Amino acid sequence: MGFEYRDGVETRELRYFVAVAEELHFGRAAQRLGIAQPPLSRAIRQLERRLGAALLERTSRTVTLTDAGSVLLREGRAALDAVEAAERRARRAALAATGHAGVVLAAKAGASSELLAKLLDAYAAEPDAVTVDVLLCGIGEQERLLRDGRADVALLHRPFDTTAGFDTEELRTDGQVAVLPAGHPLTGRTHVQMAEVTALPGLPMPRWPGLDGTYPDGPGPQVREHAQLLQLIALGRACAILPDSCRAQLGGDLAAVPVLDAPTVTTVIAWPPHSRSRAVAGLVQTATRL
Amino acid sequence: MGFEYRDGVETRELRYFVAVAEELHFGRAAQRLGIAQPPLSRAIRQLERRLGAALLERTSRTVTLTDAGSVLLREGRAALDAVEAAERRARRAALAATGHAGVVLAAKAGASSELLAKLLDAYAAEPDAVTVDVLLCGIGEQERLLRDGRADVALLHRPFDTTAGFDTEELRTDGQVAVLPAGHPLTGRTHVQMAEVTALPGLPMPRWPGLDGTYPDGPGPQVREHAQLLQLIALGRACAILPDSCRAQLGGDLAAVPVLDAPTVTTVIAWPPHSRSRAVAGLVQTATRL
DNA sequence: GGGATCGATACCCGTGCGGTATCGCTGCCC
DNA sequence: GGGCAGCGATACCGCACGGGTATCGATCCC
Numbered sequence: 001m002g003f004e005y006r007d008g009v010e011t012r013e014l015r016y017f018v019a020v021a022e023e024l025h026f027g028r029a030a031q032r033l034g035i036a037q038p039p040l041s042r043a044i045r046q047l048e049r050r051l052g053a054a055l056l057e058r059t060s061r062t063v064t065l066t067d068a069g070s071v072l073l074r075e076g077r078a079a080l081d082a083v084e085a086a087e088r089r090a091r092r093a094a095l096a097a098t099g100h101a102g103v104v105l106a107a108k109a110g111a112s113s114e115l116l117a118k119l120l121d122a123y124a125a126e127p128d129a130v131t132v133d134v135l136l137c138g139i140g141e142q143e144r145l146l147r148d149g150r151a152d153v154a155l156l157h158r159p160f161d162t163t164a165g166f167d168t169e170e171l172r173t174d175g176q177v178a179v180l181p182a183g184h185p186l187t188g189r190t191h192v193q194m195a196e197v198t199a200l201p202g203l204p205m206p207r208w209p210g211l212d213g214t215y216p217d218g219p220g221p222q223v224r225e226h227a228q229l230l231q232l233i234a235l236g237r238a239c240a241i242l243p244d245s246c247r248a249q250l251g252g253d254l255a256a257v258p259v260l261d262a263p264t265v266t267t268v269i270a271w272p273p274h275s276r277s278r279a280v281a282g283l284v285q286t287a288t289r290l
Numbered sequence: 291m292g293f294e295y296r297d298g299v300e301t302r303e304l305r306y307f308v309a310v311a312e313e314l315h316f317g318r319a320a321q322r323l324g325i326a327q328p329p330l331s332r333a334i335r336q337l338e339r340r341l342g343a344a345l346l347e348r349t350s351r352t353v354t355l356t357d358a359g360s361v362l363l364r365e366g367r368a369a370l371d372a373v374e375a376a377e378r379r380a381r382r383a384a385l386a387a388t389g390h391a392g393v394v395l396a397a398k399a400g401a402s403s404e405l406l407a408k409l410l411d412a413y414a415a416e417p418d419a420v421t422v423d424v425l426l427c428g429i430g431e432q433e434r435l436l437r438d439g440r441a442d443v444a445l446l447h448r449p450f451d452t453t454a455g456f457d458t459e460e461l462r463t464d465g466q467v468a469v470l471p472a473g474h475p476l477t478g479r480t481h482v483q484m485a486e487v488t489a490l491p492g493l494p495m496p497r498w499p500g501l502d503g504t505y506p507d508g509p510g511p512q513v514r515e516h517a518q519l520l521q522l523i524a525l526g527r528a529c530a531i532l533p534d535s536c537r538a539q540l541g542g543d544l545a546a547v548p549v550l551d552a553p554t555v556t557t558v559i560a561w562p563p564h565s566r567s568r569a570v571a572g573l574v575q576t577a578t579r580l
Numbered sequence: 581g582g583g584a585t586c587g588a589t590a591c592c593c594g595t596g597c598g599g600t601a602t603c604g605c606t607g608c609c610c
Numbered sequence: 611g612g613g614c615a616g617c618g619a620t621a622c623c624g625c626a627c628g629g630g631t632a633t634c635g636a637t638c639c640c
Contacts, residue, residue, distance in 0.1 A: 053384030060605045068384035075376035082372040086365035094343030094358035164563035273454035350636045
C-alpha cells in the first residue's frame with residue numbers, strides 16, 4: 001500500500017487540473033473539457049496522490065486552491081504553453097522544409113503601426129527575407145502568443161507589457177501625450193501634467209479588459225480596441241494618455257498634448273530565448289537598424 | 291480516413307521522442323525508457339501522424355533527425371523541463387505549507403566561494419530568512435536546475451553561462467588572471483596579454499566537458515573540477531585564465547597575473563522569471579546589497 | 581550468400597480512461 | 611425543520627490503447 005508512482009505528470013492531467021483550478025467547479029470544468037465529472041474527480045485525486053500534495057480544498061459546496069494548487073496552476077499553465085509551443089514549432093518547421101517558410105510577428109492591434117510598417121518594408125528588402133505573417137492581437141496577448149508558439153517574435157511596450165523570460169532589443173522610446181477631443185480647453189496648452197488629465201470632469205480614462213477578459217470597476221467607458229477608443233474621445237466621452245507615436249493616427253477631430261510627467265514608453269522587439277530561427281534573427285537585426 | 295487528433299501531445303510521447311532523438315537508435319532508447327522496442331516505434335509513428343510531420347528519417351540501419359525533429363527535440367526538452375518544474379515546485383509548495391520552507395540555490399562547485407559565503411551569512415541575518423539549501427553543481431548545470439525546478443535561484447557567470455530566459459541581477463564583475471605554476475617566468479610580470487598565455491609551450495589550456503559530458507578535441511588535459519585544475523597547474527601540466535576572485539583559493543604553489551585583454555566576468559544571481567517566492571526575492575535583495 | 585542488426589508489423593493481453601447510475605453531504609428556502 | 615437542489619465522491623462497466631512476445635523484411639558486413 002502507499003505506492004509512489006515515479007513517472008512524470010501527463011499533460012492531460014495538467015489540462016484537467018488547470019480547468020478545475022480556473023473554474024473552481026468540477027462540473028463546469030468537466031463540461032469545458034468535454035468529459036463527464038466523475039473521471040475528472042478521479043484524475044485530480046490521482047494527480048494529488050502522485051504529487052503527494054493536496055491541490056484543492058473541497059467541501060460539497062465550494063472548491064478553493066491550496067498554496068500548492070496555486071503554484072501548480074501558474075507553473076502548469078507555463079508547462080502547457082511550452083508543450084503547445086513544441087508542438088506548433090515542430091509543425092511549422094515541417095512546413096518550412098516543404099518550401100513554405102515564414103515568421104509570425106505579434107503586435108498589439110492599433111499600436112506602433114508606422115514602426116511596424118517601416119520594419120516590414122525594411123525587412124522585405126533584405127536579401128534572405130521570408131514571409132512575415134502579422135498577428136494583430138489584444139492588449140498583453142503577445143506574451144502568451146510567444147510562449148505557446150503561435151508567434152515567433154513580437155513587438156512589446158514597456159512598462160505595459162512584461163518582457164520577463166524573453167530576449168529583447170529596444171527599438172525606440174516615446175513620451176506620452178494626452179489625446180483629447182479637438183477644441184477641448186487643454187488643447188491650447190503646450191504641455192500638461194498627469195493629474196490634470198486623469199481628473200477631467202466628464203472625460204474619464206477608459207477601462208481596458210484584463211487578461212481574463214473582464215473589466216476592472218471604475219467610471220470610464222469599457223474599450224477593447226484602439227479605434228474604438230479614438231472614436232469615444234472624438235465623441236467627447238473619454239480621454240486617454242497614449243504614446244507619442246499615436247499622433248500619426250489622429251484625425252482632425254482629435255488633439256494631442258504632451259504629458260510631461262507620464263512614464264516614457266519603450267517599444268521592444270522580443271523573441272523566445274532559445275530561438276534558432278534565421279528569419280527571427282534577421283527581423284531583429286533589421287529592426288535595430290531602423 | 292485521415293483523422294486529425296485534435297488534443298495535445300502527452301508528455302509520455304515527448305519523453306519517448308527525446309529518448310529516440312538523443313540515442314538515434316530505437317533499441318537503446320527503448321532500453322533506456324524501460325519498455326520494449328515495438329511500442330516505442332508505434333508511439334513515435336503516432337506522434338508523427340498527430341503532428342502531421344516526419345520527425346525521424348529511418349533506414350533499417352540508421353536513424354537521423356529531420357528539421358522538424360531537431361526543433362521538437364529542443365522545444366520538447368524545454369517543455370519536459372517545464373512540466374517537471376511544475377511538478378517539483380507544487381510538491382515543494384506543499385512542503386512549505388507544512389512548516390518546512392526553504393530555497394535551493396545552485397552554484398558552480400568551486401566558484402565564487404567567498405561571495406557565496408558572504409551571501410549566505412548576510413541572508414541568514416535577515417529577519418524573515420528561511421533555510422537555504424546550496425546545490426553545488428558542474429559547469430553550466432545551473433540553468434537546467436533552474437529550468438526544471440530543482441533550484442529556485444542560481445549564481446551564474448557571464449559570459450560563460452547563458453542567462454537567456456531568466457531574470458537576473460548583477461552582483462560583481464571581475465577581471466581575469468592567468469593562473470600559473472609558482473616560479474614560471476611570466477610570474478614576475480605585472481600583467482600579460484591573452485595571446486601570451488594561450489600559446490605557452492608545455493602549458494596548454496585545459497578542456498572542460500560540454501553539456502553532453504564529452505570533451506572537445508585539443509591538446510590540453512581533460513578537467514572536470516576546479517580543484518583538479520588547480521592541482522594540474524601546480525604540477526606544471528596546464529595553465530588557465532580564471533576570474534580574479536579565484537585568487538583567494540590559490541596556495542603558495544600557484545601564482546596569478548592579470549590578463550589585460552581577457553573579457554571581464556560578471557557574477558549574476560538569476561531566478562525563473564515568474565517566481566513569486568518571497569524567499570527568492572529576499573535572497574536577491576540581500577545579494578544586491580552586498 | 582549467410583548471419584547479424586535493427587526497425588516495422590501482427591497479434592494478444594491487461595490497465596486505465598471515460599461513461600452512466602447513484603450516493604452523501606451541504607446550504608437554502610418555504 | 612424537512613424537503614429540495616446542487617455538487618463532489620463512489621461504484622461499476624466497457625472499450626480503447628499502451629505494452630508485451632513473436633516474427634518479418636531490409637540492409638550492412640564478412
